[in-house]
Amino acid sequence: MSHRVYVYNVSEPSQAQDNDTMMVEWGYEVPLLLQPLFIEGGSIAGNNYNNHTEPDNSGLYYDAQAGIENVKRFYDFLERQEGLIGNKEAFSEARNQLFSYLEKRTLPYFHIDAWDVFNMDDIPHDEQAETLRANIAHNNEIMTKAMDNDDISLLNYSELMDVNPGFRSFAELLNYEDYQYGWGHIWQPYEEQPDVEIFEEAGLLGLKDAEGNVLLAPQFDAFYDFASEDLAVVARDGKYGYVHKSGRIVIPLEWEDAYDFEYGSACAIVKRNGRYGLINLEGQTIVPIHYEELELLDYQGFHTAKKDGKWGVLDESGSVTIDFEHEEAFKCGDGFYHTAVKGRKNRKIFNEYWKYVGEFPLAAVERIDEGLILVKPHKGASHSTLYKKDGTVGASGFDKLNRQTHFPNLLVLRKGKKYAAYGKQQESLLLPYEYDELIDLQVYTEAGQGNQVLAKKDGKLGVFHGDADQPAWLFPLDDYENIFWLHQDAYALKRNGLWSIALSPEKRWSDFEFDLVVKKALVEGFAYAFKGHDVYLVSEYGLSRADKTLVLEEACDRYYSYYFDAEVRKRLLDYAKGEQSDGDSIDQYTPVETLYNLGMEAYEAGDYEKAILYDTHAAKKGYAPSMNNLAHMYYSLEGFEDADKAFYWYELGAAAGNHHAMNGLGCCYRHGIGTEPDADQAMYWMGKAAEHGHALAHNNLGATYYDGELVPQDLDKALWHYEQGEVLGSPVFEWLGYLHDSKGNYEKALHYYQQDYEAGSDFSAYNLGIFYSNGYGTAKNIDAAITYFHAALERDYPHAHIELARIYQNEAQYVDELLAKHHLEEAEKAGLDIPEELTQS
Template identity: 45%
Template sequence: MSHRTYLYNINTPSVAENADTMMMEWGYEMPLMLQPLLIEGGFISGNNYNNFIAGSNSGLYYDAKPGVENLKRFYNFLENQPELIENIEKFKAARDKLFSYLDELDGRYFHLDMWDVLNMEDRSHAKQAKDWLATIAHNNQVITMAMDAEDASLLNYKVLKDVTSAFNTFSKLLNYEDYDYGWTCISQPDEEEPTFEIFEENELWGLKGKDGAVLLNPYYDEFFNFGPQDLAVVSKTGKYGYLNITGNVAIPLTWDDAFDFEESGVAVVILQGKTGLINTKGSLVTELIYDDLKSIEYGEYFNAKIGERWGMINASGKICIAFEHENEIQAGYAFYHIAVSGQKNQKIFNEFFKYLGEFPISAIENLEDGFLFIKPFKGVKGYSIYKKDGMLLDNGFDLVVRKPAGEGFAYAFKEDKIYTVSETNISLSDKAITLEHTGDDYAYHFDYKTRKKLLTYGKGQIMTDQQIDDQLSHVYTTFELAEQAFMKEDYATAIYFYTIGSEKGHLPSMNNLAHIYYINKGFEDEDKAYFWYRKGALTGNKDSMNGLGMCYKYGIGCQVDLEKTLYWLHKAAEAQLALANNNLGDIYADEGFLHFNLDKALEHFLAAANLGEPKYNWLGYLYDLKEEYEKALEYYQSGANKGHEIATYNLAVLHSHGLGTDKNIEVAIAYFKLAVTRGYEPAHIELARIHRNEEGFKDENKVETHLKEARAAELEIPEDLLTKKKGWFDF
């Protein structure tokens, strides 16, 4: 079965209208390139075209106008990132077609219908729809951050949620040839399939087939359209029956009146003033005892009238609501209501036809699994919860709200406590879970006041309004505030905001918080450094893996454990972290280390260099030891060009000895002097040696000057430079 996703431009949620435009029919997902259309006003209601399960709303709706503006902004942003786009002319053509198409739409909402995709899981459609609402909000946050920063690198494919696994980078998705920069996602109008034609001649009606051939010559007085069971109502001389699509009589014309068949497979018929239901074979499903029958819920149920009283039957004729009501029964969202003459309150039945009482329609709200809650209304202060058997579960709550998937399906608030409502009971909520539900991934689910209640309950402590505001701020906001404070060396404030992000599970915040505790004077806390590095490492953050490895190397918040050091540094190195490779290189290059191995050291230093963080002097030194002097010279030269004083010194040594290059004392002197300027005092020794020994450069005054500088730097003077030459005088 092919699972499809549909996007419509519509005016009325949950009501199919001729003016609706199907914009997209796509497989398994909501294409990322069109997700910027779904930026504002997101809510869930019944689908316009797929909502066969009562009370399982799963249609997503968004305001159209801001969505179009946001998508145009997104495409204009992409155009300004030429490094992303492989075929700019094709991109512009697709963009122009897309903009022109969107400008022609006039519906108020974009409606995303993922019914087929949601059928792939056992979880309810309503729960999955909430997840998709959050996913699209998350992806748009990532896209908006990139647009705000004018930085395409922020379109990190690994951060985006529920995008096609056929690609591993945003750039590859964007430039996929068959995608046509998003234009392919828009449904192109197909040629209309030929249909049956009901035609008229001489005030009589007949039927033509899809090929235009006459299936039935004009004969009937009335001929209505074919319904969902491929049956059409026809009449002749005041009697009604049904034809099939071949033009043959399917149900004889014996009824005084007849109506279209419903999705449920039954139709309303009338004979001698009484009404009943028949099936597609024309057999009576109910006796002809009703004075009126009106379809509810696609013909699954019917308003039925006997005498002056209304009740409800289902498609098999079973009585669902007794015939004792003055007015017709109306369908609400997972409940039914009946007006009471002279009163504002109405009689309320749940979706299982259990009577709850008389309440205002505006006070009724569906929870899940047949549970309803009644909001406060005139004369009633608290919230009440009713079970699917119609019995009151509990009342007197300050607030009742639906909760995300997991244990229970609602939160009920009473004073300073929060309870979780499940099908079997009401119990105190787990504080850790309520804290989780204050996070950014659930911001769409609760309003701000509710999040405040969840936060203070989860924290179990009194908090100032400012602390609450900070805790509920989006993690990207708190992270940015932390980064700004860190740059200003305001580490206390940085810790405050990094901690908020860390507690929300934000991995960069965890790593940076651990770093402050690890290294910043006055704020060191070895236990906290270890805690946050470990927490981040266990969730797969490569920077935290590296930090945890260094904790084990130096015993920061834990016992020194070199095996664990290697384990975590290797994990970070496998995740392509240059710093971890350099740290491994340092360990394997250390002669005092049990795992001393210069080949492995070189392997990791090279890996770090390939990742953009070379340690030029180590690379040069290791090739120097291997007597591969040309490579050593290359890395020393790169290090010298970057201002590294030791690499500059070693470069001078190779030039002075002609290793990897021709011997050139002038060049060697220049680099030794540069090393001194950069603060590497041992270069004085080599300069003294050159001016003592090299022909054409001998100069005892310079020898003495450099030895004096070496002594001032408390360097040990080599024996060969202490030996006096013939002709020296010792005064």
């Protein structure tokens, strides 16, 4: 369960009233976009609602009307900032909704109730409330200064307190789609439109549909609200049963009492002869009706039951989960279960898997994760203990659990002045109590939030990855002065006053050579590295000289420049406005795009050695288009063929997601280039490329299905792939014509042969002659046939001699023995076999 912050509009501090309104229910922090509401007042008093844990009962109260006016000023200020708002129409709609909503909040106070979040820490709630009040005041000071100066650059996200670490700038938070420009923070009650109506007539209750049609005539003494499965409990003459919204009585009225089918449970509690049991949706008994008491514990289907004066627990099938040996009913806590201990204030605690943890005060028990229970210090125990899923001790004797970290797998524990890391998946300490600090690096990748922790020990720094499967040191402890995460697997590390960019100690993109490294917006890279007057772009391809146009845009643009302080912006502008460096200089910092373009220019100019050189530089930096270009040259370029290199670069390019390389890799497997022929791999990689709309891959698949060497011949599949290639803009007219021809689709075949002929094909010129001489897909036309056969001969397709001889021997109006003899002699000279019927004249 996520820990929540609530905001209410209330009449009086510490006194709940019926007209109080809940405005916000949010996870972990007070939403930044609503913090301008809390500009005046800021007093601390008891909560109106979460007020059951004295003395830990402290909330904040602010003057509502002053806050509403401040929010309006804040949103008007945001709207004026050029380039800040990504979707102006959505912003305007959200602002209008928010203003309309706030104008209806007429009670004098806004009340922040962060009890749920405060309860995550052992610090007294009044102290945490004071810290929260100070943080909100600090943030409002920054926002007010920006408004006073009408300068959004003064609203620096890195200077704000207690804000969501998932964003790196205010603009990124503001434009986050799920927040709906602040309107998404407002809690909206769900209002379901009734589709049936329970009505009364002559003292009895019945059921109508939404149009007023009677579904059940009035006949019941009691008719309760519909619950799960669209079932409602009804009663008549002291007997209970169930009806469906459709008007059917689905379970007869035969019980002394009956309870709802709860959501998530396919069973309900019923009573007969003073005893309780469970029935299913068909009314069949699934737990015998012989328990003295029976209560639903939670939506997992567990029930606490009393038998022979003792309490235990059943699952919804009736199996005994906890034996009947307890004095009181079990209750459900927040992620755990508990029951009384006779004669003691402590409770018996069971985790969510019903593993016994021990006897503790209820206030000391907290569910930390799935099956993981924290027992905080209490009377008789001065330290904290973590219990594993099986109920045994996982870690004990520590002072505090660090609530400021939110790793998926790691928990940071403190004992004295030393810290340790506990793996929730491993259920053990991954790092011992030896570290001066363990800090969340706030790593967010495509896989989600990471488990990377910055470890400090004896003046040394390192990065430990507390992965759920393979925990390991990314950067072992060393004499680094600073480390921070950049993007994906890249980190910036500082030593002796200089910075390096690295993926690991062995995989470095640079030495310790930069005097500054800063993150940037995720546009063409993710960081800038500075060396004197020079600026380098850090991207997935390593480091390259930063493009001055891009640098100027980011340094001046209101949105992008939020990442940089004044000094960094000045250095960026000085670089961008400085003299352009020699573009012909090729070194380790040449951008991959530049290398790729140079390679293309060299290839088109016929300078293949330079093309290979440039593409090799870019490919080694991980640039997939250059990997494909290299592979293509090694695959097909005369004088440069190298099967092993072709396969190597196609494989790397395919792994990097390049569709051209996927197709090339499939061809390598098809023809055995640099590897053994492999039908499965060939079809897989050509298929992957085809799935991404690669026309040539479809044509290659068509050829593979036609030739029937790697896979069984399938002309239907071959034709389908060739047709997809045509749709994608790369038609192979010859094979489209031939496949339609072989299937007897002569008109389509004629169309494609004509297209191929116009492109200069000898084969299609010959086939057009065949079609016109025989009348396939068109009227028979010998003159046209002769024309096409002669075109085929001009294009060096000698088989046309035989067809011309056939015409001059057999077509009545065209018989010419000399011409027939001439064409047969030419066919013999070409080494063709002469059909027997043409030699018997």
